[in-house]
Amino acid sequence: MAVELAPLIQAGSQIRPHHILEAQQFSAEWLNEEFFPESRRMKELLDADGHGPLHPWKSICLLFYEPSTRTRLSFDQAAKKLGMEVVSTENAKEFSSAIKGESIKDTSRVVNRYRFDAIVIRSHITGGATEAASVSRIPVINAGDGGGQHPSQTLLDGFTIAEKFGTINGLNIALVGDLKNGRTARSLGYLAGKYKGVHLELVAPPEYQMSPDLLEYFERHNVSYHKTDNLTEAAAQADVIYLTRLQKEREKLAPLGMAKRLIFQKLARLAKINKTIGTNGLSASEYQVQITDEVMDRTRNSTAVMHPLPRSDDFDELPERFTDDPRVIIFDQVENGLYTRMALYHMLLS
Numbered sequence: 001m002a003v004e005l006a007p008l009i010q011a012g013s014q015i016r017p018h019h020i021l022e023a024q025q026f027s028a029e030w031l032n033e034e035f036f037p038e039s040r041r042m043k044e045l046l047d048a049d050g051h052g053p054l055h056p057w058k059s060i061c062l063l064f065y066e067p068s069t070r071t072r073l074s075f076d077q078a079a080k081k082l083g084m085e086v087v088s089t090e091n092a093k094e095f096s097s098a099i100k101g102e103s104i105k106d107t108s109r110v111v112n113r114y115r116f117d118a119i120v121i122r123s124h125i126t127g128g129a130t131e132a133a134s135v136s137r138i139p140v141i142n143a144g145d146g147g148g149q150h151p152s153q154t155l156l157d158g159f160t161i162a163e164k165f166g167t168i169n170g171l172n173i174a175l176v177g178d179l180k181n182g183r184t185a186r187s188l189g190y191l192a193g194k195y196k197g198v199h200l201e202l203v204a205p206p207e208y209q210m211s212p213d214l215l216e217y218f219e220r221h222n223v224s225y226h227k228t229d230n231l232t233e234a235a236a237q238a239d240v241i242y243l244t245r246l247q248k249e250r251e252k253l254a255p256l257g258m259a260k261r262l263i264f265q266k267l268a269r270l271a272k273i274n275k276t277i278g279t280n281g282l283s284a285s286e287y288q289v290q291i292t293d294e295v296m297d298r299t300r301n302s303t304a305v306m307h308p309l310p311r312s313d314d315f316d317e318l319p320e321r322f323t324d325d326p327r328v329i330i331f332d333q334v335e336n337g338l339y340t341r342m343a344l345y346h347m348l349l350s
């Protein structure tokens with residue numbers, strides 16, 4: 001399917017991004033010189049007088065085919081802070097014509113005809129946003145497409161990292177959890193390839209390791225990476241520990257197998273050992289993908305512990321009692337989602 005991705009975006013160029021579909025679109029120059037400063041400016045404007053540059057009469061259509069809290073609320077609130085109207089369908093899978101079999105392309109064509117100025121779409125289908133974009137005159141923003149990507153999350157993650165460290169170059173980033181299915185970790189991996197000297201520590205149970213498409217990308221872009229299943233070992237070297245939850249909804253395992261696996265994980269946790277059973281239920285493999293006291297003891301004071309949220313108790317990757325540790329900056333990420341989404345709208349629609 002031919003969707004033109006704007007060559008996004010060399011710094012200083014007048015070319016505006018059109019659709020925002022995948023993290024590979026973003027160049028380090030554009031992020032550092034245009035997008036991050038613009039996001040910072042949005043925060044300053046909100047601090048000063050409560051809203052950003054106004055876009056009256058512009059309107060945004062939010063189409064969410066999958067559950068969302070932060071992404072939907074922040075895209076909604078960001079539009080309103082810019083004086084724009086928002087029309088939103090949550091649970092579009094059931095409450096839109098999708099339930100009658102309408103294709104995402106037709107829905108996109110319809111939204112275009114109603115003279116919205118942009119579509120924000122969360123699809124349960126990998127490639128869903130790209131399909132919508134293939135027939136859209138107005139910008140389509142991918143707010144998560146199945147097990148694919150989540151580029152606007154990467155913008156807020158990248159901004160949060162850059163605000164804390166001053167740069168993304170040269171950082172050691174531990175991506176932790178369900179790297180196979182987690183679209184936020186996948187998109188952040190793509191972003192790493194845009195910066196110099198980033199090392200990725202890929203911390204996952206073997207059956208949830210990063211998929212070959214990303215590993216090939218790392219090799220092509222000279223991103224150094226190392227696979228492990230033990231966060232305790234990776235923690236001491238990490239500048240960023242980026243946790244993710246088990247993406248149960250993407251699991252292809254038979255429901256019974258999945259249930260069995262989770263029961264064993266819970267028992268293992270109760271027994272204070274981090275063990276799980278293999279997919280066939282016979283072979284045992286150990287893993288450690290959660291924050292524990294031992295992990296935090298090894299983690300430097302300057303390290304950022306991040307999570308796109310929601311956290312869940314399948315991996316129990318970030319237990320509640322660590323929430324107020326100063327290294328845990330998950331709610332800074334949440335807040336930055338507002339500024340970065342304002343900046344994104346403003347840059348797309350000005």
Ligand code: NCD
Nearest residue numbers: 070071144184245308309310
């Ligand atoms: C993520 C998502 O939807 O991919 N959530 C989010 O947008 N902040 C992460 C997740 O659901 O695990």
